[in-house]
Amino acid sequence: MTRRFALIGTGFFAQNHLHAWAEMDDVELVAVCDIDASRAAAAAAQFGGRAYTDARELFAAESLDFVDIATTPPTHRMMVELAAEHGVPPICQKPLAWEMADARAMVEACERTGIPFMVHENFRFQLPMRRIKALLEDGAIGRPFFGRVSFRTAHDVYSAQPWLVDSERMIIVDVAVHLFDLAMCFMGEPQSLVTEALRVNSRIVGEDVATVLMRMDDATCIVDASYETRSDHNTYPQTFVTLEGTEGAITLGPDYRLQVISRGRVLNETLEIPDHGWTSVPWNAIQDSVYTTQRHWLHCLDTGEEPETSGRRTLRLLDVTLGAYASLESGDRYVVGSMS
Ligand code: NAD
Ligand code: 89V
Numbered sequence: 001m002t003r004r005f006a007l008i009g010t011g012f013f014a015q016n017h018l019h020a021w022a023e024m025d026d027v028e029l030v031a032v033c034d035i036d037a038s039r040a041a042a043a044a045a046q047f048g049g050r051a052y053t054d055a056r057e058l059f060a061a062e063s064l065d066f067v068d069i070a071t072t073p074p075t076h077r078m079m080v081e082l083a084a085e086h087g088v089p090p091i092c093q094k095p096l097a098w099e100m101a102d103a104r105a106m107v108e109a110c111e112r113t114g115i116p117f118m119v120h121e122n123f124r125f126q127l128p129m130r131r132i133k134a135l136l137e138d139g140a141i142g143r144p145f146f147g148r149v150s151f152r153t154a155h156d157v158y159s160a161q162p163w164l165v166d167s168e169r170m171i172i173v174d175v176a177v178h179l180f181d182l183a184m185c186f187m188g189e190p191q192s193l194v195t196e197a198l199r200v201n202s203r204i205v206g207e208d209v210a211t212v213l214m215r216m217d218d219a220t221c222i223v224d225a226s227y228e229t230r231s232d233h234n235t236y237p238q239t240f241v242t243l244e245g246t247e248g249a250i251t252l253g254p255d256y257r258l259q260v261i262s263r264g265r266v267l268n269e270t271l272e273i274p275d276h277g278w279t280s281v282p283w284n285a286i287q288d289s290v291y292t293t294q295r296h297w298l299h300c301l302d303t304g305e306e307p308e309t310s311g312r313r314t315l316r317l318l319d320v321t322l323g324a325y326a327s328l329e330s331g332d333r334y335v336v337g338s339m340s
Helices: 014-022 037-047 055-061 073-085 100-113 127-137 171-187 284-303 311-330
Strands: 003-008 027-033 050-052 064-067 090-092 116-120 145-152 190-196 209-215 220-226 240-245 248-253 255-261 265-270
Touching: 003 014, 003 055, 003 220, 014 027, 014 037, 014 284, 027 037, 027 055, 037 050, 037 116, 037 284, 050 220, 050 311, 064 284, 073 090, 073 100, 100 311, 116 284, 116 311, 127 171, 127 240, 127 248, 127 255, 127 284, 145 171, 171 190, 171 209, 171 220, 171 311, 209 311
Parallel strands: 003 027, 003 064, 027 050, 064 090, 090 116, 145 220
Antiparallel strands: 145 240, 190 209, 209 220, 240 248, 248 255, 255 265
16 A cells, blocks of 8 residues: 655755655655745655645645654644644654643544554664664663663754754753653653753753753663763764663663673674665664654554554653753652643
8 A cells, every 4th residue: 555645844854754755665745845935845846746835735635644744843733733633644753842731732633533643753763772672672681770861962953953043942852852762762661850951052042951860660860961062073963872780781882882781791783774875974873763763653554553652652751851841940850740
């Protein structure tokens, strides 16, 4: 079966979505939409489909099996509700929303219509992260009791994503959201968390350095992110992971170097990221994960399985993410679940 779909928001990151969809022979791009007519036209010229500047017109005119939403957070709710109104299953970029009420409304709109809904939370679909998850499931390090998930760079993220400059809430919703998802994927849901954050770059509005300490049942995990960290070479946009367990430890370091210590045995490996032709360093692991994320969505549409990062499941992730700000603002520990 070939699924007909549309992509809304043809900006910076959507180019990866478009390339990944173009690789698949079981989907057909029938329309693209962007309020910037030249961007919509450029995407249609390169990847096919009719170009729209108004999502309402697109939904009214096209018959779709799903829609891919790659706009920035302020329009996610409007787009997902529009999709639900037309009975079209949406996959929507992260962060799902900046407010819990918006995320809840999106999930409820899709559930009322009875359509699947996935969030494009792709970091857990990166090849190194799939490998780590498999190792944990195999019991390679026993019971994890400590974790650290880290994204630190001095890469100028603002040139490709200028909208981050004015975002009142910045690195926690932009990148720590991915790290929380990884922490929860590896170690389960936290019960509480405490946050410290700073703005180092005075040119921007929000926080660009953040450290969050999460407390799980019988483990702790640090999530830390920075857009102002100088190092000996640029590792953007790589995520580093440390997991310590009762039987060993896993470390994912710079340049996809993985070390697994399991019951006294030490394995060192540099992971090979698949090349898709359109992917390139330094974005290759993330670009590959876009492909894998989108395949997961199609798999779920085929089988009726709930996506790993369904809208409903993402409410918990958002509770943790927005809870990090609640802790920051109050100076207190945030009890997870207070919002979701
Ligand atoms: P962007 O501004 O480059 O692209 C967004 C596009 O949406 C723009 O072209 C804009 O004109 C268009 N748009 C805005 N409102 C619209 C509307 N009402 N109708 C149609 N089009 C509209 O932003 P970006 O940096 O590509 O970020 C997009 C999303 O992707 C964000 O949510 C961001 O957090 C996410 N993102 C995810 C990853 C990842 O690894 N998962 C990486 C980068 C960005
Ligand atoms: O996910 C994002 O929006 C990006 C990055 C890949 C750096 O995390 O900002």
